[in-house]
Amino acid sequence: MEYSSYGIFRQIAALNPDKTVFHAVEQHGTCITCTNTALFSNVKRLAARLEHYDMTKPVLLLYTGSIDFVVAFLACQAVGAIAVPMFYPRTQRHFMRLQHIINDCSAGLILCEASNLAVIREGLAALHIPEERIAGTDWSDENMDSAAFAAATGDNNISFIQYTSGSTGLPKGVVVTQENIVSNLQQIQETFSCDQDTVVLSWLPFYHDMGLIGNLLQCLYTGCTCVLVSPVAVVQRPESWLQLISQYKVTHSGGPNFMYDLCIEKVDADRLLEEGVDLRTWKIAYNGAEPVKKRTLDAFAEKFAKLAFNPDALFPCYGLAEATLLVAAGTYRPTAGSLVSSGKICRTFEVALLNTETGEVAEEEGEIVIHGPSVTSGYLGRDNDSLFCNINGKQFLRTGDIGRIQAGELYITGRQKEMIIINGKNYFPYDLEHEIAAAVEALSFNNVIVSYLADITELPLVFAEIGRHTNPEEAAVILQQIDSVVIAVTNISCIDIVLLGPRSMPRTSSGKLQRIRCRKDYLEGALEKVIATKRDIPIPVDALANLAITINPDNLEKIADFLRLLINQTLKLELKTSDFNENTELIALGIDSLKGVEMVNLINHYLQLNMEATRLLSFRYVKDLEEFIANLIWLRNVESAGEKITI
Known part of the structure; x- marks a missing residue:
């Protein structure tokens, strides 16, 4: 076999050309399948197109679809270009973060789906990225001639650059070579006992090391099959993870500890049993990317034993991007102590x-x-x-x-590092503190502490010291601004925000902030000069029901008022009408995926609608959500009147 990762993937695929390598499960349960032949045919077509560009510089990959991403990634490997897997930008803050990454790696070309090309070009135009450096890929384009591409021309020792999620201020790119990736893929195959009959289910982001290497590339390396599903869909409905494992007879799947906690807390095992969900094929349930908790493993095994889940499938592991991915892993063996072996x-x-x-x-x-x-x-x-x-x-x-x-x-x-681990991603406190202080005018750079409280995951806990000239009556606005910054960076709302009076933040004799002591004082109720907290803001609960009665599809202002009150109730904030306009971004308001589900449930309850749980976060702006709700209300009213509607 060839030593390059692309050469290995291509030769393994050639051994079984008609095998389905990917099942991409979409939002409404439909599934797109892709065989080895189709995959590498598309790879060669794109590789032929890439040969017309300067491939000596890294290529940034901005994709929403996992199969489209895999094709682009492999095409880069085929022509010897350095791939830079990256999240798909949905807010201006995302584009600003991309600007640093583009400059840091000197990216020459930016690839995305053709359907998203206009959005990406518009977002990057504001950062002065010329549109000729941005290209859209479309596999239905017959002009992409695969015959022009000679097989496996890539000879670059660097396979890709993996940007860490740890530093929110200035992300750092880990340089992964061909030797790194092939060696780690071999270790994963050995440790996880993967073979051609393995069926992997991956809901992890494909631009991060565990989703990319541990799932997508491992399937190509082993010659097995991978079921792909959206991370948002699984986090919003954790039972769908277990349902798909049963449906596709999955043998290998997993994620960070928080996903197992979500299943323990949110999933009705008895209902899944009635549906016929059976987890007996699940041989490796890996748990990594954040601290593995013994109580989580024990509780998961106990709760889902009725679904034929084998506790021997629990598989704690440890790794990091700087080591490509995997370092250690093995079957969980319960012990008397609290420590869990990786x-x-x-x-x-x-x-x-x-x-x-x-x-x-x-x-x-x-x-x-x-x-x-x-x-x-x-x-x-x-x-x-x-x-x-x-x-x-x-x-x-x-x-x-x-x-x-x-x-x-x-x-x-x-x-050893002072970091917060949220849903498997690392965030350094000082980076978050910098982001908050830079965005909130009432705060200064040495007056913010970011810590965490452990719930089903580590949730951000923020302490902020306001100056003597700040009006305490502005507390609600400051709290909302802080929460918006945190949610924009982490996709998780703060569990609490504490505003403190001047000179009340614990510091060392040299003036350095004491994060550990501040968190300790908070837990012990010993903080002094507390002006306001996120949890203290009163919410007019009955206002939602009263306003819902007055809403009709022709009055978007009423719908906007309803959404504003709904966000206030869900996030415990106090947003004013002026905070809403046609350019207000939902994510920037502080709505994470879990809160999004809660909001949809309340929308359905108060407005008597049947909006799908995954729909809310598909809208970027408040105005788009308002119009969607107006259409649903109109449709409900027409159907209530007995008219038949065809959509």
Whole structure:
């Protein structure tokens, strides 16, 4: 076999050309299938087109569809271009973040679906990105001639650049080589016992390492089948994850700890049992990307035993983008203590522990450092010296995680970095603090602390100190502004926001903020000079019902008032009419996916509609949601009058 990842994928696909490699399940349950032959035919067609561009510079991939993304990614590999997988931008803040990434990696070409080309060009035009650097791909375009492309011309040692989600201010690009990716894919195949009969279900974002490498590329490397579903759809309806596992007889699927917690809290196992959901084919239920909790594993196994879920399928794992992906994994074995093993360390890795104070090798517990062919060279264009250490003449990557090694198994006991882990993504407090202070005029850069509270996931907890000249009556507006910033960055609303009076934030003698002490004082009720908190704002609950009675499809202003009150109730804010206009973005208001489901339920309840739970976050602007609701109300009224409507 060829050594390049693309060469390996192509040769494995050629062994079984008619096999379905991807099932893409869409919002309404329809499914798009893709065989190996169709996949690589489309790859060659796009590769032929890419040869007309300068492929010496990285190519940014901005896709909404997972199969479209895979085709673009493989086409980049085929022509030797460095791919840069990235989230699809939906807000101006997203485009601003993309500007840094485009400049950081010196991207030469930006690819997206042809159907999204106008939106991407418009968003990037404001950042002065010329439209000739942005191209749309459409597999129905017969002008993309695959005959012009010679197989596997790519020879670039760098496969792709994986931008970490950890630093919200200035994302850093991890440089992943062909050797890195092939070595890690081999380790995943061995550790997870993947073969051609494996069926993977992936709901994880395909632009992040676990979704991209652990699912999409692993399926191509193994020659198995992958079922693809939207992350939003699964987070909003966690039962759909289990239903699809049963329907497609999935053998391998998983995600961060929070998804298992969502199933425990939200899914009705008895109802799924009545539907005939059967999880007996699920052999590997991996759990990683954030701290694995023993109580979660035990509770999940107990709750879904009635659906034939085998507790031996639970598979904790540990990895990081700087090591390509996987470092350790293994079957969960319940113990008396609270610590959970992350499994056996993968065969090609050497793992050691460093004393966090002396920097010397530790025997029992210390910072986890790793060496092996999957370990990357670090971040693009950064001074990476501090990222590595030398042990016996070998270079080890410093992970920043604290752990132990017992009988060849890795245990994560803490983390050295001050970070918040939300739904499997890392956020450094100081980056979030910078974002908040920059966006909220009433705050300054050294007067914001971001911490977290652990619920079903780690939820942002913000402390902000207002100045002497800030009017306390403006507290509700400041709270809303802070929450909007946090939700725009993390997609999660703050669990609480605390506004403090002047000079009340805990600091060291040198003036540095004390995050740990502030969180401790909050939990113990010992904070002083508290002016307002997010949880204290009164909400006029009855106003929703009263307003709903007056709404008709011809009065968008009434619908806007209803939505404003609904957001106030759902997010515990106090938005004014002036906060709503035709350019107001829903995400910027502080609506995450879970709150979006709650809002849809309330809309259906008060307005007697049947709006689908996944529809709300498909709208970018408030005006689009208003018009959609108006159409639903009109349709409801016509049908109530006995008229038959065909749509």
